[in-house]
Amino acid sequence: xxxxxxxxxxxxxxxxxxxxxxxxxxxxxxxxxxxxxxxxxxxxxxxxxxxxxxxxxxxxxxxxxxxxxxxxxxxxxxxxxxxxxxxxxxxxxxxxxxxxxxxxxxxxxxxxxxxx
Amino acid sequence: xxxxxxxxxxxxxxxxxxxxxxxxxxxxxxxxxxxxxxxxxxxxxxxxxxxxxxxxxxxxxxxxxxxxxxxxxxxxxxxxxxxxxxxxxxxxxxxxxxxxxxxxxxxxxxx
Numbered sequence: 001x002x003x004x005x006x007x008x009x010x011x012x013x014x015x016x017x018x019x020x021x022x023x024x025x026x027x028x029x030x031x032x033x034x035x036x037x038x039x040x041x042x043x044x045x046x047x048x049x050x051x052x053x054x055x056x057x058x059x060x061x062x063x064x065x066x067x068x069x070x071x072x073x074x075x076x077x078x079x080x081x082x083x084x085x086x087x088x089x090x091x092x093x094x095x096x097x098x099x100x101x102x103x104x105x106x107x108x109x110x111x112x113x114x115x116x
Numbered sequence: 117x118x119x120x121x122x123x124x125x126x127x128x129x130x131x132x133x134x135x136x137x138x139x140x141x142x143x144x145x146x147x148x149x150x151x152x153x154x155x156x157x158x159x160x161x162x163x164x165x166x167x168x169x170x171x172x173x174x175x176x177x178x179x180x181x182x183x184x185x186x187x188x189x190x191x192x193x194x195x196x197x198x199x200x201x202x203x204x205x206x207x208x209x210x211x212x213x214x215x216x217x218x219x220x221x222x223x224x225x226x227x
Binding site: 032034036041042043044045046049091093095097102103104105106107108109110112 | 120157158159160161162165203213214215216217218219220
């Protein structure tokens, strides 16, 4: 299967700081990537759809000014959690859409964020 | 009502048992259906796609009933390594590819 990487794999930060998470598709080009968030014992929830060269599309209830998404190249999307607070602590997972005979999403390994 | 609903379990079964998971979805326009597997503190991994005709991959069989908006996964001859959370995943209708995840069903296979 295709490979998607995320960096960092985990981060601990103080409340009020900003955290950038990178998502890379390593062996295919992805015009579309997705950012999900998963709280303990909950399902993955889509936060936003990241489109290369255009603005991201945010799901209802997700603040676009707090969760900044940049998809400047066909292999990289970044999510910046601005002014992070403890309630932003979660497991953030990206996926990259590989188009072909069947569109398939490949997930990154996730980033665990803990805001103190 | 959640878009994708699953019995959270946990299902505790002995090695070699057959176990079935069920899932229902609310959006009748949903187009694609999948089962993903998620191990503890890891990302989801695609297990198999689900088709109306049903499909089988080794010990795993998936079925889709569009009329009832119901998806199932059957695991035969359970292995210890099958222990994980199984996520029912649906894509909405239209041109979007975003995935709607169920909360997952937890499976523990014991010796």
